[in-house]
Amino acid sequence: xxxxxxxxxxxxxxxxxxxVFSCKNNNKNAEIKQVSSNNNVWLNDDALLDSIQKQTxxxxxxxxxxxxxxxxxxxxxxxIYPTSPKHTVTTxxxxxxxxxxxxxVKRGFITxxxxxxxxxxxxxxxxxADRFHGAWSHWLDGQTGKAMAFSKKDNGxxxxxxxxxxxxxxxxxxxxxxGSEREQTLVAKIDKLWREVEWDWYTKNGEDVLxxxxxxxxxxxxxxxxxxxxxxxxxxxLAASSPTHPIKPSVYHKGWARHGDIVSNEKFYGEDLVLDYxxxxxxxxxxxxxxxxxxxxxxxxxxxxxxxxxxxxxQNQAKIHxxxxxxxxNNYKGYSDSLWGLTSSYSVKGYKxxxxxxxxxxxxxxxxxxxxxxxxxxxxxxxxxxxxDHDSLIGKYGPYDAFSLEHNWYLPRYLAIDQGPIxxxxxxxxxxxxxxxxxxxxxxxxxxxKLGFKYNIP
Numbered sequence: 318x319x320x321x322x323x324x325x326x327x328x329x330x331x332x333x334x335x336x337v338f339s340c341k342n343n344n345k346n347a348e349i350k351q352v353s354s355n356n357n358v359w360l361n362d363d364a365l366l367d368s369i370q371k372q373t374x375x376x377x378x379x380x381x382x383x384x385x386x387x388x389x390x391x392x393x394x395x396x397i398y399p400t401s402p403k404h405t406v407t408t409x410x411x412x413x414x415x416x417x418x419x420x421x422v423k424r425g426f427i428t429x430x431x432x433x434x435x436x437x438x439x440x441x442x443x444x445x446a447d448r449f450h451g452a453w454s455h456w457l458d459g460q461t462g463k464a465m466a467f468s469k470k471d472n473g474x475x476x477x478x479x480x481x482x483x484x485x486x487x488x489x490x491x492x493x494x495x496g497s498e499r500e501q502t503l504v505a506k507i508d509k510l511w512r513e514v515e516w517d518w519y520t521k522n523g524e525d526v527l528x529x530x531x532x533x534x535x536x537x538x539x540x541x542x543x544x545x546x547x548x549x550x551x552x553x554x555l556a557a558s559s560p561t562h563p564i565k566p567s568v569y570h571k572g573w574a575r576h577g578d579i580v581s582n583e584k585f586y587g588e589d590l591v592l593d594y595x596x597x598x599x600x601x602x603x604x605x606x607x608x609x610x611x612x613x614x615x616x617x618x619x620x621x622x623x624x625x626x627x628x629x630x631x632q633n634q635a636k637i638h639x640x641x642x643x644x645x646x647n648n649y650k651g652y653s654d655s656l657w658g659l660t661s662s663y664s665v666k667g668y669k670x671x672x673x674x675x676x677x678x679x680x681x682x683x684x685x686x687x688x689x690x691x692x693x694x695x696x697x698x699x700x701x702x703x704x705x706d707h708d709s710l711i712g713k714y715g716p717y718d719a720f721s722l723e724h725n726w727y728l729p730r731y732l733a734i735d736q737g738p739i740x741x742x743x744x745x746x747x748x749x750x751x752x753x754x755x756x757x758x759x760x761x762x763x764x765x766x767k768l769g770f771k772y773n774i775p
Contacts, residue, residue, distance in 0.1 A: 365700060366747065367424060369686070370740040372715035374421045376731060377414035378435075380714060382406050382459035386438040388414040388737070390456060394712055394729040406459040409478035409610075412485030413737025415439070416613055416751050419492055420744045433500065436489055440506050443482075449474030449531055451514035451562070453482060470539050473532030476519045477543070480552035483511060484614045484755065491754040511760075516556035517564050526572025527556060527564065545573045546592040546630075547603060551611035558764025569768050580624050585673075586640040591630040604660040604672045605684035608634045608691065609738040613745070614755030619773035635691040638684060641673045649678040651722030654695065655702035658684025662719040662735055665726050678723035682716035687738035689746035715739065749775075 382389050387406040391398070418435060421427045446462030447454060452474030454464035466472035490507040493500040521528045521537055529549075530539035543549050553573045556564040573579070581590040585601040594603045608631040617627040642657030659671035662681035671679055685692070685699040703716055710720050710727055718735050720727035745752050753775040755761065765772050 362697060365704065366743055368704075369700065369715055370420060370424055370743055371426050372711075372713070373736045373739040374417045374424075374426055376714040376733065376736045377411075377417045378421060378427065380731075381414070381435075385442040385457070385459040385462070386435050387411040387442065387457070387459055388733040389459070390733055392714065392731045392733075394731075401456070401465070404459040405465060406457050407478070407733050408453045408455060408457065408475070409481035410733025410737055411439070412478075412482035413610075413613060413741060414733065415482075415485030415489050416741045417737055419488065419751065419754075420740045423744060423748070423750055433493070433503070436493075437503055440486070440503060440510070443486075443510060444506065448513070449533065450518045451516075452476050452479040452519070452531075454478075470532060470535040471530055472534060473530065474519070475530055476516070476527060476556075477529055477549050477552050479514060480549070480555050481610060483514065483555055484551055484611075486510060487758050487761065488614050488751055488755045491757050512559070512561045514555075514559065515562045516559050517562045519556075520564060520568055524572070525565075525567045527552060527568060542572065544575050544596040545579050546594055546607070548607045548610045549573075550627075551615055554611075554615060554761065554764055554768070554770075556764075557767050558758075558760045560760055560763075563764070563767075566767055566769075574624055577624070586637045586644070588633040588636050588640075589629065591625050591633060600672065600674050602634060602637050602673060604670050605634065605638055605658055605681075605688060606660045606734070606738070609683075609687045609742060610734075613738055613741045614751055615761075616745075616749075616752035616756050616773060618752070620770060621772075622768065622770045632691040635685075635688040635695070638673070638688075639692060639695045642680075647676060647678065649676070649721075649723045651680070655698040656680055656722075657695070657699060658682070658686075658688070660684040660735070662732070663728060663730060664719065665721055665724050677721075679719050679721045679726075681719040681735060682710075683718075683735040683739055686716070687742040689743050693746060 376392065377388050380389060380392050381387060382404055385406055388411040389403065390401060390405040390407040418432050422429050422432045442462060446457050447464040454473060455467040455471060455475040455478045456465040458465050464472055486507045490504045494504050519528050519531065526542040528537060529541035529543050531537060553569045557569060575596065579592050581593040583590045590601065594600060612631060617631050620627040638659060639657050642652045643654050645652040658680055659673065659676060660681045660683060661670040664677060664679045669677060671677060682703060685696050689696040703710060710717055712729055714731050714736060717727055718730055718732050741751055744750050757775050
């Protein structure tokens with residue numbers, strides 16, 4: 318944790334708290350404690366941001382699956398894994414993790430050499446892991462590289478998770494591309510993996526839309542053509558950017574943008590929606606991860622096409638979630654200008670896609686904390702509130718995945734896809750580092766040009 322700059326004695330205090338509460342809170346229904354300690358109210362903003370970046374980075378560093386170096390799908394501090402074994406790794410979450418490791422170098426948590434060795438290990442593992450027309454599966458066995466079924470028929474290629482992984486890989490390649498001979502060998506290996514993804518094949522016999530899944534056992538039975546708007550913009554951008562298997566522009570304009578029907582002229586909580594959030598239902602706005610996953614690398618500042626100003630889109634989504642929490646139409650306990658943000662996460666019963674029109678009183682810290690670039694003041698309010706008054710909700714790897722003051726519920730558990738965007742998007746807020754690296758990629762720039770985007774070049 319970047320407490321080491323002698324800014325305060327905070328690290329020892331926080332580590333003691335984390336140890337105490339991690340020992341106490343192994344109970345599924347552990348009580349959420351509200352404290353009134355003044356011990357950390359004097360922390361400056363930079364020290365607090367350093368702290369949470371270090372904690373969440375460590376999910377992908379210390380908490381990584383040891384054989385592959387990839388991100389475990391989940392880490393449960395109670396050591397209970399009811400749905401998948403602990404060595405299950407997530408490809409999309411690992412893409413965020415690659416970028417989190419670069420944050421670790423930037424902030425001095427690890428050395429560049431340490432990061433490089435981990436990247437070598439990861440890339441070599443990915444090269445040998447199961448792929449399906451170049452695409453990885455959603456889950457891999459971290460010990461063997463074999464595909465693991467995410468659901469009954471989802472046991473093959475997952476193009477969306479592959480896009481999140483490739484976004485991270487290309488960012489790493491940009492970081493090392495002018496380095497030593499060994500570093501350039503790593504870059505060449507990443508380029509090989511990038512070139513081997515058959516994005517165009519996932520149009521299912523040349524249709525003007527990308528399909529999410531394909532399985533050698535079940536073929537196209539998952540039947541999920543991806544129309545926008547949702548978290549998948551990066552998949553279409555990368556598919557257009559591929560130097561070997563690109564899609565035609567019509568796949569984007571007809572499949573993703575739905576012949577222009579993706580545009581919305583509606584407002585919600587006084588904010589322009591900009592795009593239609595759902596192709597198949599009338600929900601006004603999506604869970605907050607939609608404003609994060611595609612934009613850990615793809616910089617929404619200055620990004621526009623004939624359908625949207627993407628900075629306005631993502632910033633407005635965060636503002637809507639913030640205003641919704643203040644309005645709190647269901648009168649859930651705790652919702653405020655300092656406790657806000659709904660996204661897909663663990664929930665009181667299972668896993669839920671929380672959003673304003675599907676709200677069960679469960680807040681996921683990643684929703685507000687990964688929105689720092691969009692709502693810096695409002696996100697900082699959430700961060701300070703968590704660490705000052707709700708530190709029973711914080712463990713070794715930062716805030717736990719989700720909690721409910723309404724139901725007096727939380728679990729001492731983490732998900733990679735929720736922890737990963739936190740250090741990355743905070744870094745984009747602080748320095749723009751990951752945005753700058755990814756947007757320098759010339760293949761990505763060519764793909765954006767092909768689709769008619771305007772964008773800022775670092």
